[in-house]
Amino acid sequence: MTLDEILQATEAQMLVEPPYNIDLESACASDLMSDVLIFTKPNMLLITGLTNPQAIRTADMAEAPAVIFVRGKYPPPETLELAEEMGIGVLMSAYTMFETAGLLYQAGLKGIGKLPIMRQQR
Amino acid sequence: MKRQIALLGLMGRGGALSKIHELIRELPVSRVMTTALLTLPPDATMMQLKELLREHHISGVPVVGGGRLVGVVSIEDLIHALEVQRLDAPIREFMTSEGLVTAHAQEPVMEALRRFEQMGIGRMPVLDARQKLVGIITRGDITLALLRALQELYTEAETIQDRPQHFFDALESENTSLQLRYRIEKGDFALGGDASGKIKRALLRIGASPQLARRVAIATYEAEMNLIIHSDDGGLVLADIQPTTITVVAQDSGPGIADVELAKQPGYSTATPEVREMGFGAGMGLTNIERCTDKMSIWSAVGVGTRLQMTFLVSPEESGEGDEETGQGA
Numbered sequence: 290m291t292l293d294e295i296l297q298a299t300e301a302q303m304l305v306e307p308p309y310n311i312d313l314e315s316a317c318a319s320d321l322m323s324d325v326l327i328f329t330k331p332n333m334l335l336i337t338g339l340t341n342p343q344a345i346r347t348a349d350m351a352e353a354p355a356v357i358f359v360r361g362k363y364p365p366p367e368t369l370e371l372a373e374e375m376g377i378g379v380l381m382s383a384y385t386m387f388e389t390a391g392l393l394y395q396a397g398l399k400g401i402g403k404l405p406i407m408r409q410q411r
Numbered sequence: 412m413k414r415q416i417a418l419l420g421l422m423g424r425g426g427a428l429s430k431i432h433e434l435i436r437e438l439p440v441s442r443v444m445t446t447a448l449l450t451l452p453p454d455a456t457m458m459q460l461k462e463l464l465r466e467h468h469i470s471g472v473p474v475v476g477g478g479r480l481v482g483v484v485s486i487e488d489l490i491h492a493l494e495v496q497r498l499d500a501p502i503r504e505f506m507t508s509e510g511l512v513t514a515h516a517q518e519p520v521m522e523a524l525r526r527f528e529q530m531g532i533g534r535m536p537v538l539d540a541r542q543k544l545v546g547i548i549t550r551g552d553i554t555l556a557l558l559r560a561l562q563e564l565y566t567e568a569e570t571i572q573d574r575p576q577h578f579f580d581a582l583e584s585e586n587t588s589l590q591l592r593y594r595i596e597k598g599d600f601a602l603g604g605d606a607s608g609k610i611k612r613a614l615l616r617i618g619a620s621p622q623l624a625r626r627v628a629i630a631t632y633e634a635e636m637n638l639i640i641h642s643d644d645g646g647l648v649l650a651d652i653q654p655t656t657i658t659v660v661a662q663d664s665g666p667g668i669a670d671v672e673l674a675k676q677p678g679y680s681t682a683t684p685e686v687r688e689m690g691f692g693a694g695m696g697l698t699n700i701e702r703c704t705d706k707m708s709i710w711s712a713v714g715v716g717t718r719l720q721m722t723f724l725v726s727p728e729e730s731g732e733g734d735e736e737t738g739q740g741a
Contacts, residue, residue, distance in 0.1 A: 310433050323695035326629045327702070331621070339690040346604030347690070350611070350628045352621070367601060375608075407677050407698075 290398050292355060292378055295334065298396040299382040299389050301357060305369055307378035311354040315399045318390045322347040328401050329353070336390055340364035345371045345379075354378060359386040434560050440523050441516040443556040444537045444546035450475040451484065453503035457492040460484055460502055473536040473544055474506050480536050480544045482508035513538050516545055520553050527553075589617070589652040595638040595661075597645040600689055606648045607632040610659070614652065623725060627657055630703035630721050633696040634661035637719070640686050641666070646716075657723040667713035675701070675709075 290313050296303060311332075318336035319325050322343055325335060329351035337344050340362050348356050355378035358364055363381060372379045382389045394400065449467060451460060453476045463472065464486060471485030484506040492498055492505050514523045514535040523535065527550050537546040591613060593606035611628035615621065631648065638646040638661055646663030668674050675697045682692025701707050706722040 310436075320690055321693045321695070322690040323633065323693050323699055326633065327695060327699050329625070329629065331625070337690075341689060342601060343603060343690050346608065346632065349608055350604065350625065350632045352625055 290334075290393075290396065292380065294396060295355075295357065295380060295393065295398075298392045299357065299380075299384055301380040301382040301389075303378070304358075304364070304381055305372040305377070305379035307354055308376045309354075311378065313355065313398065315401060316390070316393055317401055318386055320386075325353075326351060328404060330401060333401075334393070334398065336386060336393070338362060338386055340368055342368045342371045344368065345375060345377055348377050349375050355380065357382055357389060359384060359389045434557070436519055436521055438520050438556065438560075439517050440514050440520055440537055440548055441546070443520055443552050444514075444516070444548040445552060446546045448473070448544070448546060450544070451502055452476055453481055453506070454501045456498065457489060457500055457502060457505060458498040461489055461498065464489065471534050473547060474502055474508075475544060479542075480511070480513070480538065482506035483511060483534070483536060485533070511536070514548050515539075520556065523548060524550070524553055587653065589613075591650040591652070593635075593648040595635055595642075595645050595648055597639065597642050599639055599645075603636050603639050604632050607635050610648075610650045613650075614657070617652070619725070623657075623723065626703045627659065627721075627723050630700045630707075630723075631659050631661075633700050634659070634719055634721065636691050637661065637696055638663055640682055640691060642717075655725050657725065659721045659723075660718065661721075662716065662718040664716040665714060667715055668709070668711040668717055669713050671709050671711055 292303065292307070292311060295301065295313070313334045314332045315330055316334035316336055317325060317328060320337055320339045322339070325337075325347050331352040333351065333353045335344065335348050335351070335353045335356045336359060337356065338359050340358050341364075344356055344358075344364075345368055347353075356372070357380040359382055361381065361383040364379065369379060384392065449463060449469065450473050451463065453474050460472070464470065471483060473480055474482040474484055482503070484502050488502075488505040488507070492500060497504075512526060512530050512532055512535055514526065514537045516537050516539045526535065527533075534547055534549045536544055537548050539545045591610055593609070595606060596602070607628050610631055611624045614624040614627060619627075627650075631650070635648055638648070642663035643665040644663075646661060649660045649662075651658045651660075673679055676694070677698045678694040680692050680694030682694075686692035697707075697709075700719070700721060703723075704721040705724045706720075708720045709717065710720075711717040
């Protein structure tokens with residue numbers, strides 16, 4: 290899915306344009322960067338409400354070419370500067386994370402599928 | 412095969428294929444066309460056309476009258492004139508003037524190529540936005556431009572491919588390694604991930620596969636964040652890169668982990684709410700590191716410090732196009 294299609298589906302704004310045309314295969318939505326890193330796949334869109342520079346760092350490590358910030362949270366300048374420097378596209382949608390993800394799923398963007406069950410310590 | 416591997420090295424962001432795609436879709440006619448333009452007026456003779464074509468080894472020219480493009484005359488028209496023995500006739504009698512197919516300077520070459528295909532023609536005059544003749548384009552111009560661009564891509568790929576050999580093979584020693592060291596400051600969230608990003612780029616630059624570079628980067632990133640979040644006064648990240656093994660060590664001098672086995676459990680965390688707000692501290696760091704490494708060992712003593720050692724083996728698949736990790740092991 291191209292960024293244009295994503296912009297259209299989520300009525301988003303482009304805040305940082307990536308240096309290349311990108312065609313994304315899947316997406317993941319999370320505010321926990323470790324979770325993103327666990328189910329990372331290259332060429333994935335990162336949907337997140339976390340607007341600090343770590344979202345961009347995580348996208349860089351995970352080779353996600355673009356990040357979409359949700360519920361109209363405009364990221365701070367250092368986040369945008371880092372994205373510019375790393376060549377990562379940044380979009381922002383006024384919809385909530387749930388709705389942004391839903392709209393993209395409806396528009397045909399795939400998820401990652403089921404992951405193994407992991408018991409956690411209390 | 413080797414080529415393909417090298418090209419995969421370019422797959423960073425965008426990749427070679429999308430570069431080609433972009434090239435064909437976005438390269439404008441103006442970048443490909445010939446601008447040193449030869450034209451003839453409509454009242455020049457077919458004999459003059461013959462001389463011009465012969466002199467410049469070309470097969471056709473646009474005809475310009477009154478500052479406007481009025482037609483195109485080609486070698487086929489010349490043959491026609493020769494057949495009827497009318498080399499003295501003016502060009503306007505033989506040129507193509509109706510239904511003239513033109514290209515626009517700003518349209519993508521892909522569009523021009525499509526028109527060549529549909530119309531079965533050999534050249535098109537190129538007009539600018541004000542319908543002024545600015546150049547001429549042939550199928551050959553497009554082919555050449557694309558070949559040249561492909562050549563650039565391959566040269567870039569080969570440079571990358573040649574680096575690791577040049578890099579490690581040129582050095583003679585019992586055991587060659589490249590060491591990278593980074594000082595990590597406690598609480599410096601803004602720079603968190605900077606060292607990992609630099610290690611990742613260094614690996615890619617010396618020819619590691621994107622998969623390997625990503626594995627190392629993700630594990631190092633988690634370790635780097637641990638130093639920022641948990642250490643007393645920061646720590647060090649040391650990467651030792653050898654042709655077959657990469658070792659990354661993250662160490663600090665306190666506070667130390669009381670129960671390492673407990674700390675390794677998924678979901679176990681001592682992070683503060685502030686750290687969780689940064690998107691970290693969910694207790695998945697060590698789990699994630701373990702998944703990305705071939706070997707992970709932690710030594711820690713309360714009041715002394717912690718040393719996390721991560722070993723990555725450069726598998727044969729990973730110097731090529733191994734499977735992507737999908738998180739199956741999480």
